[in-house]
Structures are given as C-alpha cells and as structure tokens.
Amino acid sequence: MSIMTKISKGLSKTREKMAQAFQAVFERGPSRDYELLEEFLLLADVGPGAAAAIVARVKEKNCPDLIPALKEELMDILNLDSEDKPVKIFVGINGSGKTTSVGKLCHRYVTEGKKVFVIGTDTFRAAADMQLEEWCRRTGAPCLLGKPGSDPGSVLFDGLNSAAARNADYILCDTAGRLHSNKNLMQELEKIIRVSERVRPGDAEVLLTLDAATGQNALQQMETFAQAVKPAGIILTKLDGSAKGGVAIALAAKYQVPIKYIGVGEGSEDLLPFSADIYVNSLLPENE
Numbered sequence: 001m002s003i004m005t006k007i008s009k010g011l012s013k014t015r016e017k018m019a020q021a022f023q024a025v026f027e028r029g030p031s032r033d034y035e036l037l038e039e040f041l042l043l044a045d046v047g048p049g050a051a052a053a054i055v056a057r058v059k060e061k062n063c064p065d066l067i068p069a070l071k072e073e074l075m076d077i078l079n080l081d082s083e084d085k086p087v088k089i090f091v092g093i094n095g096s097g098k099t100t101s102v103g104k105l106c107h108r109y110v111t112e113g114k115k116v117f118v119i120g121t122d123t124f125r126a127a128a129d130m131q132l133e134e135w136c137r138r139t140g141a142p143c144l145l146g147k148p149g150s151d152p153g154s155v156l157f158d159g160l161n162s163a164a165a166r167n168a169d170y171i172l173c174d175t176a177g178r179l180h181s182n183k184n185l186m187q188e189l190e191k192i193i194r195v196s197e198r199v200r201p202g203d204a205e206v207l208l209t210l211d212a213a214t215g216q217n218a219l220q221q222m223e224t225f226a227q228a229v230k231p232a233g234i235i236l237t238k239l240d241g242s243a244k245g246g247v248a249i250a251l252a253a254k255y256q257v258p259i260k261y262i263g264v265g266e267g268s269e270d271l272l273p274f275s276a277d278i279y280v281n282s283l284l285p286e287n288e
C-alpha cells in the first residue's frame with residue numbers, strides 16, 4: 001500500500017466529517033457561506049483561532065474556487081521546517097502512544113538500514129519494560145531498559161553512553177506517561193532533558209506524542225509540555241480511530257511546531273512521516 005493510500009485510509013473518519021461539512025457549504029451554491037465554513041472547520045477540530053484566521057484569509061483571496069484557496073491556506077499552516085536530530089526523546093501523557101511510536105520508528109529506521117539504540121526510562125510502570133523489550137526483540141535493535149524504580153535521568157545517561165559506544169545513528173528514548181498537570185513528573189522530565197543536553201549537547205529533540213482523539217485537549221497538553229520541555233516535533237497518534245484529525249491544523253497554527261509523524265494503526269508499519277501535501281489532499285475533496 002502506498003503512503004498516500006495509507007494516510008488517506010488513516011484519515012478516513014476525519015475526511016468523512018469534513019466531507020459532510022463541505023457538502024453543506026457547497027449546497028448553498030454560489031453565495032458562499034463563510035460562516036458555515038468556519039463552523040464546519042470547528043467541527044473538524046481545527047480550533048476557534050485557526051478556523052477564524054483561515055476563513056478570513058480565504059475570504060480575502062476571493063478566489064472563484066474555494067477548495068484550492070483553502071488547501072493553500074492549510075498547506076501554509078502545516079508546512080513547517082523540521083530538523084532531524086539523532087537523539088529523540090518521546091514524551092506525552094499516559095497512553096498517548098509513546099512506546100508504540102518508539103517501536104514503530106525503530107522498525108522504520110532498522111528497515112532503512114540505520115543503527116538504532118533504544119532507551120527505556122519508564123521505570124514507573126511495571127509492564128513498560130516488557131512492551132519496549134518486545135519491540136526491540138522484533139526489530140533486533142539493542143536497548144537499555146531501566147530497572148523498576150530506578151532514576152530515569154541515570155538510565156538515560158547510561159543509555160546515551162552505551163549508544164555512543166555502538167555508534168548508533170539514532171537513539172530513541174521512551175519516557176513514562178505523565179499528566180501535564182503533575183508538577184513533580186514534569187520536573188522529572190526537565191531533568192531528563194538536562195541530562196541529555198549534558199551528554200549530547202544540541203543532539204536531542206523532544207517529540208510530543210498526542211492522541212488525535214483528545215481533540216482540542218491536545219492543545220492544552222502542548223501548552224504545558226511546551227513550558228517544561230519545548231517539543232521540537234509532534235507525533236499525532238491514533239488518527240485511524242478518530243474524526244478529530246483537524247487538530248493537526250490547530251496545533252500547527254498555534255505553536256508552529258511541526259508534526260513529524262502520524263500514527264494510523266497499531267502495527268509496526270503504521271507510523272508515517274507527515275506530509276502537509278498528502279494530509280491536506282486526503283482531507284479535502286479535489287474540487288467543489
């Protein structure tokens with residue numbers, strides 16, 4: 001299956017919702033109802049700020065064809081520069097898809113012939129080890145998993161050194177799930193990032209995993225994680241089960257943080273590099 005088909009399939013629920021919206025807008029004929037368009041962007045979880053701004057700009061353009069104008073707007077918002085760093089630290093609230101995304105990305109890199117090293121710093125949850133270990137076993141990637149109850153910062157320190165000794169191209173670090181409202185756990189995360197900066201200055205990027213199904217709550221999570229650890233990228237998971245894929249637009253518009261990967265299923269091949277072009281064309285119809 002091509003990437004385009006996979007993304008399109010993963011976005012089918014969001015697209016259905018959008019399609020209903022557009023049908024309603026276009027049924028009105030030539031007298032375009034921009035207010036209605038805004039309302040429907042809101043329904044697709046694009047968020048109030050972004051929806052209003054998008055509609056204002058589309059209106060300003062006053063193009064005969066609404067769809068290309070709208071696509072251009074969405075593309076402008078979603079097309080953000082993104083850097084690729086060797087150390088990737090996955091953070092996010094409980095169950096957002098961190099461990100699974102580490103496993104899938106590990107699979108992707110290994111398939112591309114890259115040397116990967118995995119570090120498990122979730123020393124909090126008993127089953128965390130087993131889950132990550134299973135992904136590493138499947139992909140054949142070496143890993144260092146922290147013992148239950150041990151200090152995540154020390155595990156990262158040891159892991160980064162082991163990875164360097166093995167000349168790893170990519171080091172994927174899983175962290176324990178934490179609620180953005182839990183101050184102590186957010187401080188623990190800040191410490192993890194400090195350790196990584198000390199061992200590999202400038203080499204790490206924080207990737208925030210967000211479950212697409214949480215819709216607008218993803219913005220709240222982004223807000224709090226951004227205060228503590230400044231994510232360089234977003235991994236938007238579980239798009240396959242959600243009609244709230246429009247939240248990608250809300251996130252990019254508000255924080256200008258690139259979406260790097262999207263999760264469209266639970267299998268090892270179900271993490272896809274984000275492409276603004278494919279995303280927008282999967283969401284919107286070709287023409288009116």
Ligand SMILES: Nc1nc2c(ncn2[C@@H]2O[C@H](COP(=O)(O)OP(=O)(O)OP(=O)(O)O)[C@@H](O)[C@H]2O)c(=O)[nH]1
Pocket residue numbers: 092093094095096097098099100101122125128175176177178209237238239240241262263264265266270
């Ligand atoms: N359908 C679907 N399920 C996913 C996706 N990503 C993750 N999941 C599932 O979501 C559940 C939670 O994923 P985990 O990777 O364990 O989440 P986590 O963030 O590591 O969770 P904690 O370590 O408990 O904080 C698992 O059942 C995954 O299989 C996705 O893109 N699509």
Ligand SMILES: [Mg+2]
Pocket residue numbers: 098099100122128174175176177
């Ligand atoms: Mg986990």
